[in-house]
Amino acid sequence: MSDGRFGVFGGQFVPETLMPCLIQLSETYEDAREDPAFAEELHELFRHYSGRPTPLYHAERLSRAYGGSKNCRIYLKREDLNHTGAHKINNCLGQALLARRMNKTRIVAETGAGQHGVATATVAALFDMSCTIYMGELDIERQHPNVLRMKLLGAEIVPVSSGSRTLKDATNETIRDWVTNVRTTHYIIGSTVGPHPYPTIVRNLQSIIGDEARRQIVQVEERLPDALIACVGGGSNSIGLFYPFLEDEDVRMYGVEAGGSEQGHSAALGEGTPGVLHGSLSYLLQTEDGQVKSAHSIAAGLDYPGVGPEHSQLKDSGRVAYYSVTDKEALSAFQDLSRLEGIIPALESSHALAFAKQYLSDSRSKPGEVILINLSGRGDKDVESVEKVLNP
Amino acid sequence: MTLDEHTKALRDSGRKALVAFLTAGYPDERTFVEMVKAASRAGCDVIEIGIPFSDPIADGPIIQESSTKALEQGITLKRCIELAKELSSEITPPLVFMSYINPILRMGIDRFAKDADSAGVRGVIVADVPLEESEEVRSVVSEFGLTYIDLLAPTSSDDRIDTIASGANGFIYLVSVTGVTGANSPEASDVTRFVERVREKTELPLYVGFGIASASQARSACESADGVIIGSALIKMARSVEASEAPEKIETFLRQVRGAIDEVADSATPVENPERTE
């Protein structure tokens, strides 16, 4: 068994052509971690370019609306206030530094919601690298504002028409490009998925979310939160929040998958079985015959039949509980936060909010709890799609 | 005869190996079976049966499309094994499965190896299992007497070539281009250089695949390699005609390739290798 396992999950299920490059990436990353200049440069970029630390905001009106008489306090970790509008930039800045260390001149990436595509196109512009983004045709339609942003940032956008024309298929095409151009090209994978070392690198880069949130909540509440809630697509914003709290036994953690609609869902952890997709072994929506099923979600960034391998381990160990909420519930939460707090959340993040509403309305929560939700991104990209659903 | 013995016998007799890759169930089950028989008649030495997978990341558009079409018609790994069983009793060239790992894991590696073996399949290639992940599947299929085939790529370092070659059996599949199947054809000089790099490390037969699309490319690859694997070119041909004409179309083409690589073999002296004839 290879390195980079999370229990039995993870691994490096890729064609031989890519192995030397994964080995190089592991070595480069190990090297960078020992180099104080790497940490310092990343820190400077976080601080002056993307706007970290992001605020931790006590959402009082939302707390009252969702918590009723329970007197709970909901805090939002404002990843939506990052430059480019989501947590994705945390990962992209770090990986761009790694790409430069490996002397790669070209970047490729997949995108679903377009947030990772925008963040990748952004760092490619900043680091003067050429950039190609693969995006499913369905996502190009439903996340149109982000397509325009990527173009302005100088990226080439390749529409993907195979399969369900969403994130899974865009990822296949990105891997094919990478296999072909691996000598010059770095693949900035957008979540804690893919072959080792990606799930570890992305988790470590996103852990800045939990590191900050921990400090911030202790500062205002003088204690740790009772519950952490985050949406789970590939799993990067959630693991980024959870990871620094994993050892804190009293902090409960909830990962929220996309429950979709009668058209289908994306609950790989809730409904899937272990299988290999995109280079790693993890829970997967698949048929009896080992063919990958199409996922569905109103949120393009959650519309993926797989999930990061570390979440599979956290599910099996019971450390994190995974639930799902439907398209409809996410959509109401989207409207709730907009009206109650003046914050338009991403449809992905709205899944975390919708779960918080359920959580606070039943016996899983106790009075007076402190709940920390990762608001992974802002909803500017979603306003057109939401309008179409609300006023067809 | 095991695949290992078969490929060594071919090499020792000075015959260049011709390997046809066909996607199981494409364009439909019956035509697929007829195409395999046609490939056998045309003088192929090994037939690779591609197991369709929903997300074939190592394949270019041609094989992807063939997999999608076959899956739409309901092909499953179980059915692929049944088709292999039917074929292995009718044709002489050994059958090798080329798959992605997930359908195999889903069936269970043990059951897969056992059923493939009883269907008369002689070897297994897994496109997305590199050395680091190969231990279990390699040992299980070998236990059942199947040969596990390794791949090497132009990006493989000398150290990796050394390690992989020293544990390999049957033949080594040399991926001739940095990329996916069928997208680009390799430069002849790159193939020669790659074959020579691997040749330094192993006595095993070396077969070149990915992007070999014509008799002349096959011939030039066989100047250095021990054989060629042709896949996308066959699927593309099958796609260009009515299903009923596909077997004949690929047979004619494979006969040309056979002729071309036999010329290379004839112009070279057969390999004398006394150590191997014990």
Ligand SMILES: Cc1ncc(COP(=O)(O)O)c(C=O)c1O
């Ligand atoms: C705002 C936002 N949140 C969450 C996700 C889901 O990804 P992950 O689970 O990796 O955080 C995405 C993906 O596009 C996103 O754009």
